[in-house]
Amino acid sequence: MRLLVVCLGNICRSPLAEGLLRHHLEQAGLGHRVELDSAGTSGWHIGNPPDPRTVRNALGHGLDLRGLRARQLRAADYHHFDWLLCADASNLADVRARAPADATARSALLLEWAGLGQGAEIPDPYTGGPEAFEHVFGLVDAAARRIVARLADRPQPVDA
Structure with missing residues (x-):
């Protein structure tokens, strides 16, 4: 399975999700079953590491995101990945609006896809303080924990 996590700038929410998913998948012995990446709908931060506040918060939980670099969503992603998992409804709308006519990837809200509530969104912490992060x-x-549990229970690709 190939999952791409998408937010606006690829410096706060999506790299955090990529890192947490990778961490929990490895801990569960499922790292080999899932290809992960993250991207932003905007190109503002291409090549930059995650926001220092995201890095600091993650390090406080034992997760190192410093090796990640922001990139922008590209047309090839709609063919390479199975799912484009979006942080919020605005990102989801952008992802769907940019989809090529022959796209094979499906898109959904990350929290909803994880089973955490219909329409559930991850708020952008960018303008907030440490509590927002x-x-x-x-x-x-x-x-991430719900997704890993879901994938551990299903040897076949997840449909929705």
Whole structure:
């Protein structure tokens, strides 16, 4: 299975989700079953590491995101990945609006796909303080754990 996590700038929510998913998949012995990446709908931060506040918060939980670099969503992603998992409804709308006519990837809200509630979104912590980054960590960690449990229960690709 190939999963791409998408947010606006690829410096807060999506790299955190990529890192947490990778961490929990490896801990569960499922790292070999899932290809992960993250991207942003905007190109503002291409090549930059995650936001220092995201890095600091993640390091406080034992997760190192410093090796990740932001990139922008590209047309090839719609063919390479099975799922484009979006942080919020605005990202999801952008992802769907940009989809090529022959796209094979499906798109959904990350929290909803993880089973954490219909229409559930990950708020953008960018303009918030440390508490906003901690709140996002909790949401994304819960989603990553649910996704790993879901994948562990299903040897076949997840449909929805």
